[in-house]
Amino acid sequence: MLEIPKGFNLPAPVKKALTARDGLVMQLAQFKAENADCEPQKRKFPRRGEAPTFIPLLENAEAQWGCEMKEAVKAGKDFPSLAEYMAPYEKKASEYGVRVKALEELIAEADKELIEAVRPILGELVEQAFTQANEAQAAWAEAMRKADAARATAREAVARFCWAVTGGRKGSISGIGWGNGARDGLGAWQTTNDGRITVESMRGLGLVNQWEGSLMLPEFEHMVYNPSNPLAEEVGLEVSRTAGSHECPACGLRVDAGERRVSCIGPKDVRHTRTTFVPKYDLDGERNRNFPKKRNNRYR
Known part of the structure; x- marks a missing residue:
């Protein structure tokens, strides 16, 4: 069948032919959906002597005749023969095939009329498509220009944030966003509604690494949101002085704070109130699996 793409301004004769064919x-x-049991089906595992195809309507009717015949014989009543019982079902199945064939022939004729109606106006349709393609290309170019400008603005804003939150230690675009493949850092920028940045975003922006830990200044570490550790939302993090990588022995809260000492501040009646995290001097477990481990001041 002839499929006409959407978007053309078709003349009335073509619209009429298209509506008739689609109808x-x-x-x-x-009709096929309402009479699906009349559609011939192929047997998956035909037995010896069975036909390779069958009609569900007839097969179900024959099985139903067998059940009703047994009940009639048991009750001592007369019951019609199989041919008499199957007659209306066979009539419906045969009419289904005739109806389907007639509709398919009508569709073929309507499709031929549609092709004949479209052929004289192909030149007009070509002009329509050419004009629409030019307009779409111009709109796409303008959208890309605006997108590039917005990306540059956002890249500069992300770089300013990295510069400010690290006290000028990290502010260049180089290296930002390596964690998620976004060199400009836009794909790594993930924040919450309460003005915090996620741990994954810190990693993507290069604000934390396996050698130095967190590059964020201590006074800004409250801005980090860790969705994978709900306990981090129930306690505060107080940074005092340098000490190493840390894990709270009471609550198990883990923080990669570089060389800074972190205190876990929880409710007053909780055991880990103002508990200082235990520093871990062996960072081998924190390193990337591809990074060589340090043995006797040598990396191998």
């Missing part, structure tokens, strides 16, 4: 197609689909 017949819809009618055929609806």
